[in-house]
Amino acid sequence: MDQSLVLITPLVVAIGAAIVVLLVDLILPGRDSLAVAVSLIGLGAVAVATLWANQAPGQAYGGAYEVDALTTFLDLLFVSIIALTLVFAPDYLKPRGLPIAEFAVVLMFAMTGAMLIAASTDLLLLFLGLELMVLPGYMLAAFHKTDGYSTEGAIKYFLLGSFSSAIFLFGLAFVWGMTGSTRVGDVAAALTNIAATPGAFSAGLAMGFAFLTTGVAFKIAAVPFHYWTPDAYQGSPTPVTGYLSVGPKIGAFALILRLFVEALAPLKGDWLPVIIVLAALTMTVGNLIALTQDNVKRMLAYSSIAHTGYMLVGLAAYAGGQQLGIEALLFYAAAYSFMNLGGFAVIAALQKRAGVTSSLETFAGLGRREPTLGALMTLFLLSLTGIPPTAGFVAKALLILAGVQAGGWVAFLAVLVVINAAVAAFYYLRVVVYMYMREPVSEVEPPRHGRLLWGGLAVATALTIVLGFFPFLITGMIGQAATALGG
């Protein structure tokens, strides 16, 4: 079999699985559990294909596409994110009469885009992957099409999203013009030359950098490019919000890794200050606004902005000369995915009855009404805060360690991370206050939750705890990924 075909198997399997689900829904409409089962089997197949492709890592299609340890790690992470999202969704979608099979199909197409980003070593292919990832995201945001907020959020997301894509593409064009290539390796080589010749850093290249950074900052919702986030997140159906706060964000971080760490690495001294300012602003502003929210979904939306800021610290630490920065970023991405998805799953479960809002009052007395959900939500919130022994704590500790090692202004960022963590503790713990220290507003019988939801929550919980106690289970893989990328 041709090596190129081996390497793209995961993508082929992913698209194939999506088409199968589509066909199943066409032939046997309305069989939701069947659709979910087929999708999960398909996702399993994608994971297997990813591991198989990883047996013989290498480049394909003239160096535009590459499978390495980073691709494998990110692909597995995307598969887990999509699987968890899919498992959490039916309990929310079904009572609202939203189609589940279509949801699964759209999610899997988005995953394909993210996986394409993870494997691209060509600027144009990166852009293609990015668009393939975010377009389904717009559809998902508008998934509840009879709901005004969902539509409003989706339109904002779509408009600003396409705007930022255009900016990004503009930046790519500049970089191509200045370096003469779209291949990541060639761009890096050309930039190494530019970095070595004094005065070669031209205005055009600076423009390219600025546009690229702006475009990417929109995608990861870094301050001051975050304005679309709260509306899009609050308006979307809750399982979608969970996905949007994790999937496209980590996909965009994969883009950053391929773009900034691989292609633009020779000039990292030039973009480091920008990343430092972005990181500092993003975490601080995100947290400060989250403080004032009394809607839990919106609060988590702003807090996800803050988490973007933390992850940027890993990038800054890398630019400051620490390989550990990349490892910390990847670990944070994994830990953040599971705890954030878990948190949104609990919100979605509470909203099983149509009409239940995600305001803090919904959580009042949850510790008494539904002790298991309350305990799990507490765990996820503690992990998001960074309290040991959870995955969130190890992730923050790694980031801080990387920041401290990098020294200089990045060490200052590390201190800023902990100050922000303390600020974040206030609003995360406020939810705990409502769950355990307030009486329920209304005495309605709690809804019955599906077995799928409990299963997904068990997985998210287990990962949040296990990665807290035994981080070395994935640090080996992360180390390889970081080496493949920056080493």
Add this chain to the structure above:
Amino acid sequence: MSISSIPILTIVTFLPLVGVLALAIAPERYARGIALATALATWVVSLLLLVGFQAGGQRGELFQFVVAAPWIPAFGIQFKLGVDGLALILVVLTTTLTWISILASFGPIKDRVKLYMISFLVLEVGLIGVFVALDLFLFYIFWEIVLVPMYLIIGIWGGGNRIYATIKFVLYTLVGSLLMLVAILATGFAFQAATGSWANAFDFETLRSFATTGPGFAGGLQLGAFIAFFLAFAIKVPMFPFHTWLPDAHVEAPTAGSVILAAIMLKLGAYGFIRFALPLFPGAAHTFAGVIIALSVIAIIYGAIVALVQPDLKKLVAYSSVSHMGFVTLGIFVFNEQGMQGAILQMVNHGLITGALFLLVGVIYERTHDRTIAKMGGISTPMPAYAVAFGFFAFASAGLPGLSGFVGEFLSLVGAFLYSPWVAAVATFCMILAAAYLLWMYQRMFFGEVSDFLKNLRHHLTDLTPTEVLTLAPLAALVVLFGVVPGLVLDLIAGSVANVLRDVASQPAVEVAPEVAAVALLAVAIYVIARVIVTANADRRAAIEAADLAAGAGG
């Protein structure tokens, strides 16, 4: 199989978790029994540690019952536990007070008993873990674990203003401890940078020998890390001016929560100074000793004066804690044998005495649902045994010779005297204040006519119940025992004291450039002035609003 082959320290640390698991599956009505049984079992096992510990000579200066296993090998992070005399006495104090607290909660806690007991046992794991962890990273994890159950205990079973109090408690503590995390990681990294290897980079013993007998940490790192550790520990102790969370937390916490908070959690900070801050950063410790001694003396005076004017009994005991813990930090930072011994002894005594005082406050609150001193009066008539017990512990707290409180404060003061007679003179003056606020309170509450408020409640004013006696008697016995034979504790901690003093003496003070010191002083001054202005403004605005309201009501 000999005793030494059993990982007894690991068992002590994690035995409460077995109880947590049992509680999680057992029905609510067995919760009390399971929790008490677990706490008692942990206590008994911890006494085995006391039996097996070899205190004297060379052996007494080493960590014993050590267990170590690699945990995150990439950064040399270990799961490593061990005790020396200091840690051991605090572990036993913890296990003792935990079962007493659980027993004391049987009556007052009627709602969500299971969750309460789970919180208490998790709290015990965290507290023991802090005292026995010999890896800085592991230590931090236990340090943070303590926070969550206490947050729930104050927030769920606390008084009227509990949510404000518990969030304030968590945020204060978290700010300090997160900065400490940065310092811990920076220390480990500095060790790695100096030795070129991550092996044992967070191991306390390795770091200590690197810091004291080895090349030592660079001056800048020492100063920065010491400040971060200092903030974390000073907030926990709490030292003036980081104490403001304490009265709120104490007043709102349920009785048993207050007991553990005062008796054990305040010791975490003092323990952290002795175990980590001094041996790892001896140079910086010398640099800051003067400032910390000054803050300690202020805490001693301030706590006593504020306690004198408290209308609320529980707040009075809370502020007396600030004052008493001032003796602890004073004794630690004079860097001599008497001071250090006095500080550790005072930690144990404060745990016993203040723990008992909070139990006693709980007793009267259970019966009257009030803690206002002014409403009380003549309690000794309906409740003679209670009056005797309260009197005993009040005297012990005031430092009556023959009871344990005296020995600790006396040794601290001797240490302070060797450092500077003036410091000792000021601190001694405060012992008079302590006697004043305690005896005045005692006289107002227990003597004279039975107050009208209590007359209306006379049917509720039953004397101490057998359970209450059972919770207080062991504490009283220990107070007498340590008062008469303080050598019991002093022998046990001799090795730890010798160790830490040798570590501190290993380096001279880190010099701070005068301009840096000037900038730091200026920053502190600006902060204090801003604080004062903000407070004054708030007071003024409150006064104006009150006046407006009054005018509005009048018009």
